[in-house]
Amino acid sequence: MKVRRDYALDVGRFAFAFLVVTLHMQMFGGIYLLPLARCAVPFFYLLSGYYMYKPDETEFGFSILRNWKKWWKLYAVYVGLFFIISCLLKCFVQGNYFCWTYKDTLCLLLEGVCPFMDQVRHEGTVYGIMTLWFLYAGTWGMLLVYMFRRHVGAVRSLVWLSVLYIIVVGINYGAGERVVPRIFTAAFPALYLGAYIRSHEEAITKVFRSYKIIWIFTAILVSWIESFTFRGGYNEIYYSTMLFTAILFLSLKTSGFGQVSAISYVPVRCSLDIYVWHRLAYFLFCLVGLRLEGWASVVVFISVFFVSFAIRKSMEWQKCLTGC
Secondary structure, eight states: OOOOOOHHHHHHHHHHHHHHHHHHSOOTTGGGGHHHHTTHHHHHHHHHHHHHOOSSHHHHHHHHHHHHHHHHHHHHHHHHHHHHHHHHHHHHSTTOOOOOOHHHHHHHHHHSOOHHHHEEEETTEEEEOOOTHHHHHHHHHHHHHHHTGGGTTOHHHHHHHHHHHHHHHHHHHHHTSOOSOHIIIIIHHHHHHHHHHHHTHHHHHHHHHHTHHHHHHHHHHHHHHHHHHSOOGGGOOOSSHHHHHHHHHHHHHTSSOOSSOGGGGSOTHHHHHHHHHHHHHHHHHHHTTOOOGGGHHHHHHHHHHHHHHHHHHHHHHHHHHHHO
16 A cells, blocks of 8 residues: 655654754744644654555565664664764864763663764853664664554554553653653654554544544643643653644644645655754854854754755756666
């Protein structure tokens, strides 16, 4: 079963890519976008799970493994690039030194990133340049979905998953920091939920359309209440993020404007490039002395997008010319 590309979901993909940028940089009024920004990576996972799903269990398994292989290759390539980039920056930017510790190894195994590769000092400020955790967590999340693929369509499996999600985010909430890795708090639940929505798409969208305004209003209210009253470490929003992500996904899916769009001319991987490179781009702006202040997220997003668009389009044209 081939799923046709839905351009409304692509619009959402790029909107969330921008919101990811706002998480790491100053932006006027950015605090009010926090509940939306926290949905960015779960939306990316949910969308992936949605497109991976196949009604036939064997085909579904092959689909998961194909995507797992693709994501793992991407992670391996990017982590190699960032290791080299981080080493070069530590060599040429004053205030940095080489010191790989036990904590770096542990963080790399649990989260897919580590302070040695991620953190660079400049003029007394520590900057993060990596966001590859979402690819690493996604590969492990896919393996978990593969293990439970035969149960994806069962309602009881969704109930158990919801209970598990509440427990693991509750542990992190109680600790005030990320104790349970994002494999279990973001990747696996969102990938699984995307596949579940696809397996019951007709029934779910029918119910959602009937109470669409109520669902959206409830999700917004709950997310903003949690955001401003129960804020955790690094501005985490623990409990309502997955619900809000699912509501936003279904809102775009049932919007009715996503079949023909200018977004179709934009290579899909441009959004991935924004996820991967925006923090490094911000650091390079700061390194050359550009103080973007409240416009940082906008400038970085536009800059990375246009560079990515130019490179991806040139690759498409080259492939087309080679094929011709």
